[in-house]
Amino acid sequence: MYIHSRGHAHAWSTRVLVALAILLAPSLSFAAYPVCTVRQQASLDFGTVSGTGARDASAYLRVECSGDTNTLISTALFRVCLFIGEGSPAGIAPRRMYNGTDAYMNYDLYSDSSRTLMIGTPGSSHPLHSATFGVAPRATYYHDFPIHGRVRAGQNLPATSAYKGLPTNSMVRYSYGYVYTPTESECRAGTPGHFGGAGIANFTWSGIHARVANTCRISTATDMDFGTAGGLAAALEQTSAIRFKCPANTAWHVTLNDGAYAQAGRRFMNAGGKRLGYELYRDPALLERWGNTRATGVSGIGTNVEQSLTVHGRVFSDPAASPGSYRDTITVTLTF
Secondary structure (H helix, E strand, C coil): CHHHHHHHHHHHHHHHHHHHHHHHHHHHHCCCCCEEEECCCEEEEEEEECCCCCEEEEEEEEEEEECCCCCCCCCEEEEEEEECCCCECCCCCCEEEECCCCCEEEEEEECCCCCCCECCCCCCCCCCEEEEEEECCCCEEEEEEEEEEEECCCCCCECCCCEEEECCCEEEEEEEECCCCCCHHHHHHCCCCCCCEEEEEEECEEEEEEEECCCCEEEEECCCCCCCCCCCCCCEEEEEEEEEECCECCEEEEEECCCCCCECCEEEEEECCEEEEEEEECCCCCCCECCCCCCCCEEEECCCCEEEEEEEEEECCCCCCCCCCCECCCCEEEEC
16 A cells, blocks of 8 residues: 555656646746847938038937847847838939929938948848947847938029928848857848847838028129210110029019119219219110019029029210219119
């Protein structure tokens, strides 16, 4: 009886041990493997561009990579790669922003501050924008990927609306191993490193932003010189030029005031208190007076290149005019 009892007890304890092994096995298989995530939304703002010259801006994308929480595993050796998709509007080399109405702004994104290494899309052949580092078990490492942007020079850009690009399908691919750091090819393809793994961290953009300066500038307003006359038995005529530049599609309006010596809506030149009547016109026929109201001014649309307006002038005949050097000053106003 005693021997039988021992055998029975031994068999029962064996069954319990087997059951415990089954219950414990799953807990041993759960381990938090190395992983990378993007900790912020991407954004790049070029601010206000001139419309003709290049404009640079830079930003950073923060990536967080964690080591294995299973302390039996050694330091994970990472290679992390940044890819920026074409998005909307589509295109790369150049990429494009859209103002929502009638124009696109070309720009590029680079991995280096000298702006020679363009950041590619997933699957592109552009130079890889990658970083390598090791992350110890239960540790966290942060890497900031620089993103250097440049709006291309020489663009004919309207200033009607702000520009925006949204590079969708942007991602960080990462590969890690425990014997060697994964190669660029492994990271580009998302292939695990030696005894390691790989993954993708997608991220979104709040947008690529820019605005065009809605600024018009007068470059020249030439003098109108009627020369020297022996008398004013006949009228004298002359022209001058106003040259200016406005962004493409910017509506502008040019007016002329009545001068320093005007009386009753008529322009006069002055020479020591003596007056000489003259007038300024918008047309060669000298029928449309050029004044200081919207109805009597000249309007047009900017082209982002210099534009020129001709001012037509006439000194009225005045046989009784006294000799002298007559002058007046006119203010040119460019409204946009």
